[in-house]
Amino acid sequence: MTALPPGTAPGTPAEGVADAESGVAEVAEASVAASGATNTPEGAGEVAEDSAPAAEETDAAGTAEGDTTSEADDSSAEEGAAGGDGDAAGTGDGAAGTEGSAAGTGDGPAEAGDGAGGAGDGSGEGGADAAAGAEAGVAGAEGGTPELSEAQAELAAQRELRARIEARKAEKEGPLAAGAKLSGQAADLLAAVRAVESGEKPGASFFASAPAPRRPAPLPEAPAPVRTQPPRPAPVAAGPEALAAVRAVLSAGSAPDSLAPQVTEALGEQAAEVLRGDPWQLLAVPGVRPEQADGFARALLGAECRPDDPRRAAALVAWILERASVQGHTALPIAAVKAALAERSVPDPDEAVRDAITEGVVLVFQDGEAALDDEPADAEESAEEGEAQESAPVEVLLGLDRYALAEESLADGLARLANAPVKDDGSDWSAAAAAAPSPSAAELIRAVAGSGLVTHSGGEAARAESAAVVTAAHGLGLRAAAAAHTRDGRRRLASAVGAERAFTVAALLSGTEGPGRDEDGALALDVLVVQDAPQLDVEGAAMLVESLPDGCRLVLGGDPEVLGSAGAGRVFADLLAARAVPHVASRTPDPGPIGELVSGIGVGELGQVEAPGKEVVIVPVRDAGEAVHRCVQLVADSVPRALGVPTEQTQVITVGHGGSAGTRALNAALKQRLNPGPGRFGGFDPGDRVAYAEAPGRTSVGTVGSAGPDGLHLDCAGERLVVPKERVESALRHGWALTAHQAAGTRWPAVVAVLPGDAAQGLSRSWVYTAFGRAERHLSVVHGVDQALARAVAEVPAPARTTRLTPLLTALLRTPEAE
Template sequence: MVDPSSPSPPSVPGDAVERTRHVLARMRAPERLAEPLVGALGPGAAEELSEDPWRLLALGSVTPTQADFCARALLAGAALPTDPRRVRALVAHLLQRAARDGHTAIDRDRMEGALSRLGVRSAESALEAVSEDGRVLLSEVVPDTDDDEFGDEAPEMPDAELFFALASLGAAEQRLGEGLARLVGGEPVMDSATAAETVQAAALALDRELVPETASALVTVALRGVSVLVHGPGSAGTIAEAVRYAAAIAEESQVGLVVAAPTASGAAALNRRLDGVVRVRTVAELLAGSEAPAAGLVVVVDAMALDTETAAALVDRCGTDTHLALVADPAQLPSAGPGQVVADLITSGVAAVAVLPGDPAPGPQVLLAAEVGDGELADDVRAPGREVVLVPAASEGEAAYRALQLVTDSIPRTFDLTSDQVQVITSGRGGEAGSTALSAACKARLNPGPGAVLGLDPGDRVLLAGRGPGYGPGDTGVLRAVGEKGPSVELADGRTVTVADPSHLRPGWAVPLAAALGGAWPAAVLVFTPDAALSRPAVYTALTRGERHVSIVNAAGPALAESVRDVPAVHRYTRLVQVLREG
């Protein structure tokens, strides 16, 4: 999902911007909002604002209090708290804010509570105001009941629960649930005995000892239309082996295989392990084609990074007989975009779940991640090979200094890597040790320049924060050139894409943790600051981004260990479980 705070493309109609400036002046609103409003509302932004000043809330940076002030300036005494235009805008605003926090749907009680705090006292007026609003989708769900509790009497139907969702997001979640239900009913690719024999033969051909859990997981993939293969830290080798066996099943059954990763860096990491046996593509690359994948078996690794809309688009492309296998570590953070697809699939019970084995000889990094998964973060780590290094920092300034030193000197020198192979991952964007400041510091040291393209120059590492042909949010790469069709970026998997919308480009020397989901790099520098939203899944996810090494720069002090102990999960409100169970 594209960050709502992203700048709008610069190519907006000049007259539309000028008309919008005039309306904003009448509303006593900053005229600098004109261009982003035209980007958000279209060339008719001025007319929309004149008719409905609360449309200002289409910008995520505008608060309800600010919108009310501007509405009073424009409408005077006609700007009432119960104005249906205001109520519609507030509902959409609350849903947009919820989506940024990862939720896909908000139930009636929570919506009523939020609206009440904003001066909307009547739930019925809210329902009436949004009933014909194309931005909002209303859905009713009848809760499950246990018929036994009613004895011999006919049970009464429980009241339906009402959910609010952004129209596009709610429709995507409905479509995803229905699509997964369609795939669940698919026929087996082969029977269990044949699948087991095929996997065993592949293991012999590879001269590998077949672990029973891996064999069982691959039989599950062959039998069931939708499966989730769960794993823990340090399972990269096991995942690559499972993909090889999936390729053997696909070849033996002649159904074809597609393997996809959420990001280019994740695809590149798995491709290095597969040695050309199977080419792993990114999900964005898979979705860029107009045709459904010509495969009866689709395997998605790092599937925790799949948000609702991306997963819905992927499932839409799968044929009726496609088997979809999601390989995921449930201890990680949910996706950067709204939803928690893997967690909801597991909770629903409609998908088959199998467990891949862990590393039989875990190293210090894997052991530390496992301890974090259990709720503990040690003060020090035994790592003779310096696979993990803990770096305390007394301030954000010191954390930034230490991170820059690690990227430009310590890690490349110790592990025979280049700075390009080290990714800085921060717990937030702002502050001295946030991704923005650290990216600027790394650029100044590693690729100084005037910043000719949105503050960037050829040779800069970049992060993509939007969707386009062959790329998606979270992809990283290097800016190579700027042509007539847009900036050219060489992605981490070696492909070069043209970024049609320059606003998708961000500095990528340092990236926020949400953008690192699904990514993998030879080494990672993790920077934790006091003001970050820390949790056990956040720390665990960060620890599992570096393949050979992680440095943990801790400016959060004791709060880091406390978050691992006391914040075990990141909760999201979704409807996918209900949609799946409705079938």
């Protein structure tokens, strides 16, 4: 076959497939013009008006600058309900409606997103303004008593499960003992605080402490499962007196009084008093940045406002850790927090961290098995310990209590399932294994027969193996079900196990789908198979595991090479790293040239594959304008004509939302070519393809049908959905082009991957693996990154995440032989 240009992906040359069209040039020019930056200048010292809920989702630049937006933010929360312009380096702004800069990583401007928004706790694109953008979206039909929506039902389930988690933790030794599990010792926070105050010990002795929750900024009532928290119902409205008091304080600090509802929701009814006493608590409001909080504090405090104010330092520590959760971290090394504080002009980061620990703003953990115990009995013992510490340094981690609680609860729940004796129900699992469709499926069935917790890894073909477990268990008379991350994943599961046993994880937790719950509130299941396990974040996984009854068998399966969860944590990877439960690695390869290509990418090799049926096609381009031109041509003409794949079954995937060949530019060009119109329904026309952010981290792709008094009507793969009119602006955007994170968990007959030159810095092996793997029959690569593609596949792994789950699991699931 024809040799490829250096650094390109393998496949069939573009000639003969991407035929030129004279009429596409104008579309490309128009699309490039439409992709201009919409950044709002950063206003130091005042809270920008765009801190309120907006229609854009924040899109971080990652390592690129200007309009070259990578998917660093998408890796945290692809679809938030609101957002604003953000300048972030290495992460999306975890809070919606305002500009953001990631502390400790530098400031690089990034484009505003399209309203798909971020996670409700400040993670992802747009952050927790998902609630504000969705307040009216759960109201139901006009008049009468509205029925519970999926979002409301899911929220109610989350609240119930959260209460159960907290009750279980309280039954043990409370948060102090739980916070010390990593070191294996229950730290006494009060004693540690007194030791520091008396000067007996330095602040570093807080290795395994678990301080009380942060006082002024209560946590959301229902942390998001799978970082896919549905739009929260409108919070209980604060009284008019409380809102008026907050507005007065905001006005006195030169902040827009339109923030009053958000401030009251974040800080409670006493928000006005809290802000007067600590103006930097404004950082607890999603979308507010340190520069803006500093300006607010200067306006309120005048000459008393100082950069070394302990209140400022404590608020910044919490803000830094919230921002870290956007990148998937559940904790950060103490050195990284101190460095970030120094970049924010905190004069004494060491003292700031000690104060934050003492005030209970953060929890402190130790990354490692060793802990600082009492003083050694003699000098010889002290010397021996010193040598041991030099050979095995211990890293101190700081984290927020919400993620600490979730990780520890998840570890407890997984240990409960794994350590429970498998019920002998008389089922003939050996016969079921013998009837399995493949050797790997048989091995997996045998593993499930003997253990309450099993992990399963493999590519797309391996999904049939975990589905075979559900079929086998059902055949044995057990209550079995399977869950996937997306609606498309559920559709594929249903074809394998039956629609009555296939669900989405979010719907299973909310109770809108699934087998129902028993008298104890647990899911009425004997076997649960979860596909797309890499998409589970720590809070969602904790909710799911907590909902399973004792004796239930759980199979967590997925492809470990795909992009990780949109929320904090790396649950599947941490469980695999613990090596404490039975694991089955599929030996079934993904078929065809695309399967061969993607399998090579997974091991860091961008090999050349034979594609006699034009399964893989390379389309070289010189610049972003040509990339848009060729993409439109492929989707509208070349792929349907040459390969027989209809336009509506072809999906465009690109690196980021911004830039001259990001999703916004591509969607503008594709709409103009495929479905031109005035956008009379909130910017959309019947026939438009749209991406609907049902919740942060979970996107459904559908087609606009019509509009009515209740909202915009969508057809998502035959399923009818209604987007309330109040949410159209915040939760919808055009969906001909997506990012790889939005596309995770879904596959299409044909995929056009667009890699413009300005997106090179946003590429990684996991991004390429995920994007290319979304194609079933055909993959076109619009290639303009030269050697960067091969280099990304060979040398750029997925960004690391700092979590605590692996050592927690190792301690809880340690076998007698290991000890």
